[in-house]
Amino acid sequence: MGKISVSESRGKPRHNPLYKDISSQGGNLRTNPRSSQASKDSKSKRQQKEAEEEGYLDASTSRKILQLAKEQQEELKAEEEEEGDEGVSFGSSFPVSQADEEEDEDESEDYSDFEGEEEYYDEEEIEIDEKDAELYNKYFQSNGGLGEQSINLADKILAKIQEKEIEKQKPAEGVLLPPKVIAAYEKIGQILSTYTHGKLPKLFKVLPTLRNWEDVLYVTNPDAWTPHAVYEATKLFVSNLQANEAQKFIQTVLLERFRSSIEDSEDHSLNYHIYRALKKSLYKPAAFFKGFLLPLVDGYCNVREATIAASVLTKVSVPVLHSSVALTQLLQRDFKPATTVFIRVLIEKKYALPYQTLDELVFYFMRFRNASQQQFQDSMDIENNGNQKGPELPVVWHKAFLAFAQRYKNDITDDQRDFLLETVRQRFHHGIGPEIRRELLAGKPRLTGSESTKEGIMVDAF
Incomplete structure (x- = not known):
């Protein structure tokens, strides 16, 4: 078999074109491209068909319906x-005036052209239950007569806040405890009445x-x-309660046991364990x-x-602000020897007291300058041994005065x-008088104004 030359292969095609084969088999082959208008029509028909399947209408159909x-x-x-x-409207038994109809026409013109058909109903009398009326008055506003004012969420919140504040201001009332709780804590009270050591219940x-x-x-009978x-x-309650709650326990339990002890x-001494509880x-x-x-x-x-x-x-050790x-x-209380004892002890702790407290101390001692006997006879027994200048003050007052002069002689002004x-x-x-005078004369005046380096404002620690 001989080879076909290149010239012969280029001149004679190896097979007929594809369109001739299709036309020879009886098929129709489009020779001209589709027009753009025909493509648009088919596309619009296809979109219309899809819209009809989805339940939507085209613009022309919508205009016809409107x-x-x-x-x-x-x-x-x-x-x-x-x-x-x-004077009678269609389908209604209520009289309608011409002015009302004109108003209705004016209002209808303000809206869109397409409006739903109006439905008319005959008037019926309905009896309203009292509970339903109360509920309506509570949540809705009515101009006709069921309710007069509406209640919104803000009013409810403010009302609840006022109720809580009123409850806080009211004195605490006794709570009815279950019988089982009362019985259990009565037994605990019996245990604590004989307790000496070990774990608490x-x-x-x-x-x-x-x-x-x-x-x-109270059920456990702390007395x-x-x-x-x-x-x-005391250890349990003071360590687990806030200061204002721990104060209640100390005042109701510890203070009473301190006095009764x-x-x-017999010798008017305090029990050692009560003393430890105070600490x-x-x-x-x-x-x-x-x-x-x-x-x-x-x-x-x-x-x-x-x-x-x-x-x-x-x-x-006690923080300085609390002690101040x-x-x-104590300085604002009436004079009592017992009060002066606590004043002296707090002075001898040698705090760096603020100037406000120091001024209070100066005024406290100054007010005894011209004090009369009538001011002290209600709080102490006075022995006036022929002293024309006034009543004799207890020794504890002079000791407190001496402690103040020794510790704060450099923190007072010249006038004080x-x-x-x-x-x-x-x-x-x-x-004691000569020692107080010597300490006061040996002190230096307090720096004032911008030269003062000591804080003079006391914060209320309580």
């Missing part, structure tokens, strides 16, 4: 105008976490607790001062009780120093 609806609406309005002369340990712990604590139980309970003892209560200084010290001074307190309680302050506020409160020297002359003590 036109028909507009014509029907105009026919209805024409019929209503014809019957309007008789678990039910007693959860007391500080209860909201009404005071009511439950019958042993001193060991008082000490353990001194009164019941533990200083873990919350604000609770100690407001729950123990100030109520003790305001009530009946003799010098012995004050001396025992003040010894706790000498052995425990407590000292200011002169007034204090005059007080020493008026209330002279033969053993």
Whole structure:
């Protein structure tokens, strides 16, 4: 078989063209391209078919429907105008005036051309239940007569806030405890009445976490607790409660046991475990001062009780701000020897007191300059041994004055120093007076104005 030359292969095609093969088999092959208009028509038909399948109408169909609806609406309005002369509207038993119809026509022109058909109903009388009327008045506003004012969310929130504030201002009332709780804590009270050492009951340990712990604590009868139980309970409550809550425990339990322990003892001494409980209560200084010290001074307190309680302050470190506020409160009380004991102890702790407290101390000692005997006879027994200058003050007052002069002689002004020297002359003590005068004269005046480096503003620590 010979090879085909290149010229022969290029001149004769190897097969017929594809369109000739298709036409020879009886098929129709498009020779001219489709027109753009035909393609647009087919595309629009296809979109119309898809829209009909999805339930949507094209623009032309929508216009026809809107036109028909507009014509029907105009026919209805024409019929209503014809019957309007008789004063009765179509399908309604209520009289309608011509002015009302004109208003309705004006309002209908403001809206779109397509509007739904109006439905008319006959008037029916409906009886409303009282509960439904109250509920309607509570949440909705009615101009006709069911309700007069609407209640919104802001009003409800403000009302709830006012209710909470009123509840806080009301005194706490007793809570009715379940019988099982009362029985359980009565048994715990019996255990604490004989407690000496060991772990406390678990039910007693959860007391500080209860909201009404005071009511439950009353069931245990704290007056019958042993001193060991008082000490353990003080540690528990002071460490787990806030200062304002711990103050309640200290005032209701610890203060009463402190007084009863001194009164019941033969030598008028304090039980060792109650003394330890007082030291533990200083873990919350604000609770100690407001729950123990100030109520003790305001009530009946003799010098012995004050001396025992003040010894706790000498052995425990107390923040300066708490001590400053407590000292200011004591200086504002009426003069009592027991109060002066606490003043002296707080002065001897050698705090860097703010100038506000120092000024209060100066005024406290200055007011005894010209004090008369009538001012002291209600609070102490006075022995006036022929002294024409005034009554004799107790030795504890002179010791407090000496402690102030020794510690703060350089923190007073020259004017204050002169007034204090005059007080020493008026209330002279033969053993302590010369020492007070010597300390005051040896002091240097306090720096004032911009030269002062000491903070003079006291923050209320309570």
